[in-house]
Amino acid sequence: MRWLREVPIDDPVDRRNAPVIQVIALLLAVLPPLMWLLRALVPGVPWRPGEVASMLVGLSVSALAALSFGLVRGGRFVAASRLLLTGFAASAMLAYAATGFAAQRFEQPVLGVWMAIAALTLGRGTLWLMYAAVLAAFGFGIAVDIGAQGDMAARLTDLAVSAAIFLMLSVVLDRSSAALRDSLREATARGHALEAANTRLQAEMAERERTHAQLVQAQKTEAMGRLASGVAHDFGHLVGLIQGHAHRGRSTDDVARMRAALAGVESAATRAAVLTRRLLAFARADEEAREWFDPAEAIASLEPLLRQLLSPTVVVRISVTAPLPEIHFDRTRFELMVLNIAANADHAMPGGGTFTLGAREDAHGHLLLTLGDEGAGMEAAVLARIFEPFFTTKPRGQGTGLGLSVVKELVEAGGGSIHAESEPGRGSTFFLRIPGRVPAARHVAAA
Structure with missing residues (x-):
């Protein structure tokens, strides 16, 4: 067959x-x-x-x-x-x-x-x-x-009967074959129409994919431009600070002033390190190394760095409610999250204010971090987009828009969550929840 x-x-x-x-x-x-x-x-x-x-x-x-x-x-x-x-x-x-x-x-x-x-x-x-x-x-x-x-009459009668029988058969075959061919013709036409529609759809999908690829490339180009502009501005500002403090240190013989200049150089270098770590985290250039550690100890070690990172007019208040659960996190990235939010708080308070950092254990045994500032706050439309990569409210060329998007990625990669609350004129507060466990020392003490 x-x-x-x-x-x-x-x-x-x-x-x-x-x-x-x-x-x-x-x-x-x-x-x-x-x-x-x-x-x-x-x-x-x-x-x-x-x-x-x-x-x-x-x-x-x-x-x-x-x-x-x-x-x-x-x-x-x-x-x-x-x-x-x-x-x-x-x-x-x-x-x-x-x-x-x-x-x-x-x-x-x-x-x-x-x-x-x-x-x-x-x-x-x-x-x-x-x-x-x-x-x-x-x-x-x-x-x-x-x-x-x-016997002509009988023969003609036989002819008439047979002719009538075959006439009825011909009519049935005529209608059946016509209906069959019409159905096949319609099915073939629908098949050709579907094939043509499928061809058009594939062409449209290919065109849409090509347009989407062009759009993505354009967005990447724009993002890289914004990133390069923001990084250049930030590093230029930091280099200017370092050069200014170095010049003041070299032009004086007073020990106190020289120490102040060196402190300024150290502070600017710390900010540059924070920016570098932010870029590395965004690009996934550094490798993640998770470990169980005490967040209270990590926050305590961050306090001097926070006071150097923030402007002298910003007051730092840290509140740790013991005991805290241990968290399974990359400690360097944990510090990066806190420094990123602190850097944003510093930018939000150019005239000074208070930066608060709170840590406690919530009802589910998770670590709850609360980081707030007394800056200008944000409207609802801005608040809804703060975690988008490259989104920034700063003028073009004066920010990368990577800080909060990196924080969100790091928190969610560790199984946690983050959200923010803000109102114009009332500052902003960020709430970070990170899964934790009861330290082994606490189990021993309880026993």
Whole structure:
């Protein structure tokens, strides 16, 4: 069946019908010659009158069937079907003209099969041509019977009945084949429409992906520009501070002033280190090294650094409510989170104020950090975007917009959460929750 289906036919209906036509053509091309060969080889049986003519007709039909099979294999399905049906119609008329209508009565169902083949393979026009050929064959047969036996009325009645039966069969086949071909045509049209729509969709998706890639590249370029501008401004400011403090230290012999200048250099260098660590954390250039540690100890070690990082006009207040749970975190990144928020608080209070850092254990055994300032605060629209990378309220070139986005990533990477509360004129407060555990020393003391 796979071989019978592998024919170069474009029309889907003809391609489906090709195997059936090939099978019929093969049977008609092979069986009649074999039967006549067997008849010729039987000894002692004389040939009856008209038998040779029947053999010639049969072999002619077999030759047409073989030719029809070759045409189908070559992809000429319509021509093959017409040739096969024409050969059958001619043989049917010859048979009825030779033997009469009554002699072919038991062969009439075969005529219905050929009419069905005509309807399904070539359509309505060929079906009605086959019906006309059948009527012609019936007419030849009735004429032979009337000439041989008389009784014209009875013969004509038989003709009318058979003609009516085959007319009803033709009508049914006509409607069925038309409906089938219409359905197949609609299905093919829908398939082509879906294929065209799919092609358009793929083209649109490709165009959208290309546009999206261009947009992402443009956003990356803009972000890198903002990042470079902000970093250049921040480092330029820090280098200026270092140079200023160094110049004052070199221009004085007073020990107290020299120590103050060195303290200024150290403070600016600390801010530069914080900025560098912020950039490394954003770029994932440093490797994470988590460990269990006491956050109270880490906060205590951060206090001197916070006082150096913040402006002299900013008061630092640290409140740790013991006991605190241990946290599993990268200690360097923990310090980076606190320093990032402290740096933002310092920028929010150019005229001075108070920076508060609170730490306690919440009801779930987690560490709760509270970091607040007395700055200008934020409106709701700004508050909703503060954790977006590169978002900043500073003028262009005066900030990277990375601090809070890095803090959010670090907290969430450690399994915690962060949110902020702020109102214009009332400062801002950040709440960080980090999962913790009860220290082993506390278990020992409890026991």
